[in-house]
Amino acid sequence: MPGTNLTREEAQQRAKLLTVDSYEIELDLSGAQEGGTYPSVTTVRFQSAEAGAETFIDLVAPAVHEVVLNGKSLDVAAVFRDSRIALEHLAAGANELRVVADCAYTNTGEGLHRFVDPVDQQAYLYTQFEVPDARRVFASFEQPDLKATFQFTVTAPEGWTVISNSVTPEAADVKDNVWVFEPTPRISSYITALIVGPYHSVHSSYEGPDGQSVPLGIYCRPSLAEFLDADAIFDVTRQGFDWFQEKFAYDYPFAKYDQLFVPEFNAGAMENAGAVTIRDQYVFRSKVTDAAYEVRAETILHELAHMWFGDLVTMEWWNDLWLNESFATYTSIACQAYAEGSKWPHAWTTFANSMKTWAYRQDQLPSTHPIMADIRDLDDVMVNFDGITYAKGASVLKQLVAYVGMDAFFKGVQAYFKAHAFGNTRLSDLLGALEETSGRDLTAWSKAWLETAGINILRPEIETDANGAITAFAIRQEAPALPAGAKGEPVLRPHRIAVGLYELQDGRLVRTDRIELDIDGALTAVPELVGRARPAVVLLNDDDLSYAKVRLDEVSLGCVTAHLGDFTESLPRALCWASAWDMTRDGELATRDYLALVLSGIGKESDIGVVQTLQRQAKLAVDLYADPAWREEGLAIWTEAALEHLRAAEPGSDHQLAWARTFADTARTEGQLTYLSALLDGAAVLEGLAVDTELRWTFLERLVATGVSGEPAIAAELERDSTAAGERHAATCRAARPTAEAKAGAWASVVEADDLPNAVQEAVIAGFVQTDQRELLAPYTEKYFAAVKQVWDTRSHEIAQQIALGLYPALAVSPETLAATDAWLASAEPNAALRRLVSESRAGVERALRAQAADTAAAAARV
Numbered sequence: 001m002p003g004t005n006l007t008r009e010e011a012q013q014r015a016k017l018l019t020v021d022s023y024e025i026e027l028d029l030s031g032a033q034e035g036g037t038y039p040s041v042t043t044v045r046f047q048s049a050e051a052g053a054e055t056f057i058d059l060v061a062p063a064v065h066e067v068v069l070n071g072k073s074l075d076v077a078a079v080f081r082d083s084r085i086a087l088e089h090l091a092a093g094a095n096e097l098r099v100v101a102d103c104a105y106t107n108t109g110e111g112l113h114r115f116v117d118p119v120d121q122q123a124y125l126y127t128q129f130e131v132p133d134a135r136r137v138f139a140s141f142e143q144p145d146l147k148a149t150f151q152f153t154v155t156a157p158e159g160w161t162v163i164s165n166s167v168t169p170e171a172a173d174v175k176d177n178v179w180v181f182e183p184t185p186r187i188s189s190y191i192t193a194l195i196v197g198p199y200h201s202v203h204s205s206y207e208g209p210d211g212q213s214v215p216l217g218i219y220c221r222p223s224l225a226e227f228l229d230a231d232a233i234f235d236v237t238r239q240g241f242d243w244f245q246e247k248f249a250y251d252y253p254f255a256k257y258d259q260l261f262v263p264e265f266n267a268g269a270m271e272n273a274g275a276v277t278i279r280d281q282y283v284f285r286s287k288v289t290d291a292a293y294e295v296r297a298e299t300i301l302h303e304l305a306h307m308w309f310g311d312l313v314t315m316e317w318w319n320d321l322w323l324n325e326s327f328a329t330y331t332s333i334a335c336q337a338y339a340e341g342s343k344w345p346h347a348w349t350t351f352a353n354s355m356k357t358w359a360y361r362q363d364q365l366p367s368t369h370p371i372m373a374d375i376r377d378l379d380d381v382m383v384n385f386d387g388i389t390y391a392k393g394a395s396v397l398k399q400l401v402a403y404v405g406m407d408a409f410f411k412g413v414q415a416y417f418k419a420h421a422f423g424n425t426r427l428s429d430l431l432g433a434l435e436e437t438s439g440r441d442l443t444a445w446s447k448a449w450l451e452t453a454g455i456n457i458l459r460p461e462i463e464t465d466a467n468g469a470i471t472a473f474a475i476r477q478e479a480p481a482l483p484a485g486a487k488g489e490p491v492l493r494p495h496r497i498a499v500g501l502y503e504l505q506d507g508r509l510v511r512t513d514r515i516e517l518d519i520d521g522a523l524t525a526v527p528e529l530v531g532r533a534r535p536a537v538v539l540l541n542d543d544d545l546s547y548a549k550v551r552l553d554e555v556s557l558g559c560v561t562a563h564l565g566d567f568t569e570s571l572p573r574a575l576c577w578a579s580a581w582d583m584t585r586d587g588e589l590a591t592r593d594y595l596a597l598v599l600s601g602i603g604k605e606s607d608i609g610v611v612q613t614l615q616r617q618a619k620l621a622v623d624l625y626a627d628p629a630w631r632e633e634g635l636a637i638w639t640e641a642a643l644e645h646l647r648a649a650e651p652g653s654d655h656q657l658a659w660a661r662t663f664a665d666t667a668r669t670e671g672q673l674t675y676l677s678a679l680l681d682g683a684a685v686l687e688g689l690a691v692d693t694e695l696r697w698t699f700l701e702r703l704v705a706t707g708v709s710g711e712p713a714i715a716a717e718l719e720r721d722s723t724a725a726g727e728r729h730a731a732t733c734r735a736a737r738p739t740a741e742a743k744a745g746a747w748a749s750v751v752e753a754d755d756l757p758n759a760v761q762e763a764v765i766a767g768f769v770q771t772d773q774r775e776l777l778a779p780y781t782e783k784y785f786a787a788v789k790q791v792w793d794t795r796s797h798e799i800a801q802q803i804a805l806g807l808y809p810a811l812a813v814s815p816e817t818l819a820a821t822d823a824w825l826a827s828a829e830p831n832a833a834l835r836r837l838v839s840e841s842r843a844g845v846e847r848a849l850r851a852q853a854a855d856t857a858a859a860a861a862r863v
Contacts, residue, residue, distance in 0.1 A: 004083040007377040011143040017329040019047040020148040025138045028155045037102040042139040044097045051092035057085040057134035058142040066100035099139040107268035107757040108796045111136025112600040119223035124197035126262040134189040145316045149183040163195040193272035202230040217258040217680040236297045237418035240304040249414040251310045264759035271306030286694035289654035291609035301332035316424040318381040326393025349570040356392040362387030366485035372450040379833045395547040402496040404543040411437040448493040457549045473529040493519045500542030501535040509567045565604025588859035608654040615662045623771045625851035639666045651688025697729040705736040728763040735767030765806035781809040785824040808841035813848040
């Protein structure tokens, strides 16, 4: 939306001038069932440091009816433009502003989102305000350092429930369907929330030390209530309360803790103070693997950690968004790994397997940036919820914990919370607290790790004598050139790492020793290992303490290639799998060799999260990184292997379900598709495999995409599953049909029309892009570049970003796609955010071309 940006300098000037005391917000949502707009009345009380000064308040609204400043009515036409209301002639000291407006319900997941459940035809509302969307619901000073109290009064339809940050009023206190909430503590506008509708709820409490009792609530739509495993969610939540309160030494800072599973949510969850919203796909309608429960638990813990780091203490400006998200990610994984009774003590394996690979991928794009990014304005931050902000940042926090020690780290965090409760901070405030508790000077560490971009590579350099004894051992650190177009210079960094020594014992790779040390500079000698017998495998960065690419020496590589699945522990396996994947993406390992490595070891892999990651990566590698002339052969090998693993898997196991989904994703021959059809209609049965609602849609999408099934089968399945999820699956299937007409219809519904809800648009895009339909998609490269600028300029951020990323011609791996992208970048004059997204997509095509060339060369060398 044009005219809605806010620069850092504007925010700084406003923060110097203003102190905001309170908001009183009245919303009349009694017409929510019909949609459209709703009355919004905001009264803001604030202090001005200067008499006669001018400033502005933020509001995105179809209509503003009244603006009254200090009792004087202002000319709305003169003061309201784009997303701002100009405020002039402020009084020194206290000021009061009243704004009366009509605000709009949305279907984009921004502001006040409205969704109608096809099951009961009831409307369900929820707010999503991060980064700048509270202004879509009420007039606000939309920046994190202008904290205030917020008091909501909401009129809702009869029989509905209203949930906000403060304790929900008792039914007896709700008169004429008007819900009056107590004021919140001082918080930022982006973590205020309202969730409104005939939601189903389950209630309990957390009973903490010294008589502490925190009311807990879980909410979802009634159509999902039968699938809501509230006890499991409460168990994870209580475990988080126990662990975080012990580590933070600060009681939970809000009056209650509700978790609300809401529809069509763009992200995983949002840390609204005391009223966390979570995507309702986490209420599992069908069987999922334990990896899905682990990811859900991490999400729950991540948002709970934010109640302290982000909500109690909040960043001053969005350049410290990384610290907000990285801290929540690090502590949520640490809680899973270390909390007593945790179901996921292997959580660092999952982190290495998923989050770290995201970070490494993001850090090799032309848009790579220091962890502490330069956020000039809202446009910058909107595209900065990326793998560096979350995953690299959390990886570097894990390195910081190794560097200063866990006890010192959490003692520093405790001092930080006590000093800055309900205030705003900068990174320097946390680092100063950690320096006090650890005794380490973190200036150089911070500069090297947080103010520079890029990844280091660590390699062992080992010399042995004729008897196999180590005569010299050193660790070589490299700083590869940053990607073309990236800002900054490559740097070497200090690393605290472990070196693991592994031997083959009865066919298993067992760690026989481990040393931990600091390395710095280009070469670090490790004299402790001199004189020892050379082990079968030397693994740098064992236990994954630091953030770096790791390479194996020749002897270790040979052993790992033959025995990757034989490590007794999951984390070293995950680290070696990640290294192999990284080498494949870098063109150092041929795609066909990566596939062979996966097939040799995946059957021995017990960690289901690692298995599912390998399944995704193997398919992606063959689709994008293989020599195109070999691609079909590689897919045939992979598909046949998937079918063999499916048939061999333990009945009812997570592995069986994962292989069923993998086989369905790639089935291609007439025989394979016939078998898939038989599994769907029940003519074929695999012992233990429940072909339930979600799995049926997975099977059907592939059958539709290959032309085996069509519209009658889609309509019949939607009749079986006439839910919102069913409607999304049907939209995916229809867009996946292998006809020019289906592609044109899907394209038109997303690009030419502008009425699809966010979740349905996402589903259509997922169906439109099919790896086996490159010829059908070829005409859309030109169409993409003709349309994307207009889409970006006229749609909301979430909707536009879905289109810019999802419809980029990533499957058209060719020099022509690079040339078309370059021509567009040179002529279209996109803003910085859109330029970044398109440049990142271009980098994916460029990487795929290099990997394909490496695979082709490897094959030629063997002839």
